[in-house]
Amino acid sequence: xxxxxxxxxxxxxxxxxxxxxxxxxxxxxxxxxxxxxxxxxxxxxxxxxxxxxxxxxxxxxxxxxxxxxxxxxxxxxxxxxxxxxxxxxxxxxxxxxxxxxxxxxxxxxxxxxxxxxxxxxxxxxxxxxxxxxxxxxxxxxxxxxxxxxxxxxxxxxxxxxxxxxxxxxxxxxxxxxxxxxxxxxxxxxxxxxxxxxxxxxxxxxxxxxxxxxxxxxxxxxx
Numbered sequence: 001x002x003x004x005x006x007x008x009x010x011x012x013x014x015x016x017x018x019x020x021x022x023x024x025x026x027x028x029x030x031x032x033x034x035x036x037x038x039x040x041x042x043x044x045x046x047x048x049x050x051x052x053x054x055x056x057x058x059x060x061x062x063x064x065x066x067x068x069x070x071x072x073x074x075x076x077x078x079x080x081x082x083x084x085x086x087x088x089x090x091x092x093x094x095x096x097x098x099x100x101x102x103x104x105x106x107x108x109x110x111x112x113x114x115x116x117x118x119x120x121x122x123x124x125x126x127x128x129x130x131x132x133x134x135x136x137x138x139x140x141x142x143x144x145x146x147x148x149x150x151x152x153x154x155x156x157x158x159x160x161x162x163x164x165x166x167x168x169x170x171x172x173x174x175x176x177x178x179x180x181x182x183x184x185x186x187x188x189x190x191x192x193x194x195x196x197x198x199x200x201x202x203x204x205x206x207x208x209x210x211x212x213x214x215x216x217x218x219x220x221x222x
Contacts, residue, residue, distance in 0.1 A: 034174035035221070036084075036130035043079040043087070043172075045182050047217030048072065051095045051116075054212060057194070059205040064103040066111070066194070066205060071095040075215060079124070087124045089138065094118075099152070111196060112152030114159055117145040120166045120188065135171040142166045142188050155197040159207075164190035170215075178221045186213040 037043075050072050057066030075093035082088065095118075099111040122140030146159035170184035187210070194205040 034132060034177060037081060037087075037126055037134060037172075037221075038129070039081050039083045041079075041081040042222045043081070043180075043219050044222075045077050045079070045217045045219040047075045047077065047182065047184065047215040049075045049093060049213050049215040051097075052212040052214065053097065054210040055207065056210075057101075057205055057207040059203050061201075062101065062103070062198070062203045062205065064101055064107075066099060066101050066207065068207075068209060069098045071097055075217070081126075084129050085126050087126060087136075089122050089124055089140075091118075091120045096148075099157075109154070109198060110152035111154055111157055112150030113148075114146050114150070114157075115148040117147065118142050118188065118190075120186070122166055122168055122186075124168070126172075132174040133171060134174075136169070138166075138168040138170075140166045140168075142190065144188075144190055144192070146192065151196070153198075155200070157194065157196040160193040162190065162192050164188050172219060180219040180221065182215070182217045182219050184213075184215040184217075186215075187211075188213065 052070050053068040055068045073093050073095045075091055077089055077091040079087045079089040094115055096113055096115045098113045101109040101111055103109060120140060120142040122138035124136045124138035126134055126136040128134045142164040144164065145161050149157050149159060151157040166186055166188045168184060168186040170182060173181045175181055190209045192207050192209065194207050196203055
């Protein structure tokens, strides 16, 4: 259900992006010129991103498992083309997630919320760079900062910052001139250690968050 709700939100965002693209598109076919991707280009994109954790949160001292909810966020990213086909991309965005612990089917512990700041750097290979439709694949690294932790029903909670691998696939579709439509999917493999105190007892949990990032947006190339 959480994934369905996020995909619905991403669909609504896609409609808004399409409307924005239509407003940017020129009125006549003669104005439909565009420039292919080239070495030295800088591409800036604004995206709406659905952040969907694919979590596995377990503890040796606390029965049950943890759950992390989804979020929909704005995101800004910057790409620099080293060659006509190879680019480096850095994304910037922050998300907020509520956390709870399902002890059993009838007992649930509210563990508050936490914000994630996950700067991610990927190296990408872009195909068909002189065409309007240009897909790409990428891989890189992520370092996630956890901040603004709220402990909810627990006395305290702490998350350990950490590195993760990132993989992505997406495409750019040239609209007009320097403007383009972008669709992007990332998978980040992210593990963190959670330490929380509940009822005077300290518990530790190992959390594989492994979020999917589904994004749609508009790009401008310099």
